[in-house]
Amino acid sequence: MKKAVIINGSPTPGSRLTALMEQAEKGLEAAGYEVSRIDVAQLPAEDLILARFDSEYVIKANGLVAEADAVIIASPVYKASFTGVLKTFLDLIPQKGLAGKIILPLFIGGSLAHLLSIDYSLKPVLSSMGARFILGGVYAVDAQVARTEEGGLEIAEVLQERLHAALEELIAETGLRIAQRQEQK
Template identity: 60%
Template sequence: MSKAVIIFGSPSKTSRLTSVIQYAQEVLQASGMQTEWINVADLPAEDLILARFDSPSIVQANALVEQADAILIASPVYKASYTGVLKTFLDLIPQRGLADKLILPIFMGGTMAHLLSIDYSLKPVLSALAARYMLGGVYIVDSEVTRNEQGSIELSEAIKGRLDDSLRQFVEETAWYSQRGKSRGQ
């Protein structure tokens, strides 16, 4: 069974992005993938800010990343980039910590003007962490995710379709990618 870790870089636990990622997690689990969730905002702020690589919370989070076959990275877009809280955690991942991992970014922003934030702000950092196989990602304009009268979140059909396609590719390529590594004796 393939393992995926969701690195959630939102400072809010009740955002629309939270609901999108919960949906993604359900899809991954229904596809037979084991998932773990790292909510970066739950990690000790002082450990993140002071770059305490030896903090038990950071060591545990990095162990989840190390054990994963695939990583889903989610963040809202602020000031044309991902959140600072996500950056503080990425800075604590070991230098080659994303080697041999399949990566799927999912970003949510207020406007299409930040569509390329995945390519121009996140992917260079992931490359510095030795990520070599990154899917295109899904960028969602927050108006495409609405809260209904009952308080639950509804995804537009277009977003649901794009998410489902990307998640299906993520599951299929994770299986292929992890099998490829096993066949090489890794």
């Protein structure tokens, strides 16, 4: 079975980013993926801040990344970049821990002003970790995810379409990568 992991870099449970991650998870599961999620803000803060590579929580999270064929890296945009809590976790992934993975960035920000934050802040970090298959990603604006009166979240149709297209690309690229690895064996 194909495996995917969603790395949630949001420090806020129930944020608008949650709706995007849930839709991505449903789309991948419908395509036959086993999907795991790492909520970085739920990892012990001391383990992250003190870079405890030997922490059972960090080891377990890194195991999910190691087993995954596809990785979605989700973050709100703060100060024109991804969150600090996400960076602390990325620093704990082994140096070449993203080699051979298909990566889909999934960012949300207050305005289009930070649209290029995926390209300028995240992609260089991922490249330094061996990632060579980084898809264009999806950048959403807060206004595209509305809170409903019932307390839920509703994604604008145009954003749903973009997310669906990105997931289709992730699924196709992951399938190609898996087939290439099998041919090499």
